[in-house]
Amino acid sequence: MSGKRSLIRSGTTVDQMVRAIGDRIVTGFLRPGEKLDETSLAARFDVSRTPVREALGQLSAMGLVERRPNRGAIVAVVTQEHLASMFESMAELEAICARFSAERMTSSERRALEVEHQASARMVRLGAEEDYEYFNTEFHSRLYRGAHNAHIYEMTVMTRSRLAPFRRAQFMLPGRLAKSWQEHDAIVTAIMRGDGGAAGKAARDHVSIVSEASAVFAVGDQPKTASTAPVTRRLRTT
Amino acid sequence: MSGKRSLIRSGTTVDQMVRAIGDRIVTGFLRPGEKLDETSLAARFDVSRTPVREALGQLSAMGLVERRPNRGAIVAVVTQEHLASMFESMAELEAICARFSAERMTSSERRALEVEHQASARMVRLGAEEDYEYFNTEFHSRLYRGAHNAHIYEMTVMTRSRLAPFRRAQFMLPGRLAKSWQEHDAIVTAIMRGDGGAAGKAARDHVSIVSEASAVFAVGDQPKTASTAPVTRRLRTT
């Protein structure tokens, strides 16, 4: 058993494993349906099977991993239908966050949202997709936090992370950034007005578009080969 | 190691432990802040510490248990604020379920909802609180299922179970049943009309009332003694 484990920082070994494996799933490095062999994972991360097992258990409780008793664990396979339900949930959750944000954000939160949003306009003009993506993530996080509701925050972040692999697989389309920005703008405007209803609606629409576009990602029974290849056009960024 | 383990049926030992411990938390048998000693639990259920540890890990991933590295696990302590956020989430989730139910329930689902709801009127007249509670639970479950969205269903059921200990602690108030039934009636009526907006609003209001009432359950830093004793009046059933 070599010296110190290298990967991932701090926390108990189990926590590290949860993060390590969870990240690999969320980022799409591990594919849905892929077998998660305890022994291999243990060897891969240079720990014993025990923490790996515990991590798999927790990931399974989170829905990222599927466990068949006595038959090992696989990366959770998300059916077309369940994917749709998650996107729909996401739209509803974002709508709630936006509505609450409109009603509850402090003035400094509002200011920060506005400032960041305006700053992101630059990324749109430059077509800097990577950078815009960063702003985009931050933008949505602000909405989640702005709702001032810890439990909704948890559910939203959780759902978003489970959708990450599907959102990530998006295409870079011309006009995508501008469109996304305009939708953000509608949300921001409504929030600044304190119009919860409008903010909610705008946020729901914003997410729904991605949902529809991603509906193409049929995941049915996901072979292990690279068949997840997006056979789709018309994907946008959230 | 005695013969077969008695408690709880089927599944792996870990699953059994998750259910066993989870139930005890949800039903309030284990109190928030209570220490969950691995060794004692293992002895109590006649298994080794390993499955107990895994179960605690999963329960912690579900938010029912809090784990302090190297310092053991306790039943999750829910702060006043977090409790409020969960009740608020619950109201929003129920609102979504009701709205979707109004838009999506099949005619047989609608019929069943209506029939059960009318049947529960009898319980109200008789003041049969226990029986009504059963109908009440079933009623809400129907809404969750009627939304036809697996992920929202999961989040709603999860949230509801985390709120269970607080809802359970309710008082039996005169007029509570009748009031609850009327609120259910508003929801049912809206759903039968297919009016999603009204159904959502009615459901949100229905839950909100409980939320306000339960706000009294300050849980702050929960001593180990039985100080959770409800120092409150005016609690209603969902």
Next chain:
DNA sequence: TCAAAGGCAATTGCATGCACTTTTTGCCTC
């Protein structure tokens, strides 16, 4: 050639053991 049966390798599930961390206890000092 095919199907059923049996055995073998691989893998999971759980128990146990040991090292390390935290908490408690007992003793000493002030």
Next chain:
DNA sequence: GAGGCAAAAAGTGCATGCAATTGCCTTTGA
């Protein structure tokens, strides 16, 4: 009697080992 320190006790974290289960592959019989 209060405070502080150290040793002991308790309890957690992880590794390892073994029994049990599964899946595969070979064998056998028709």
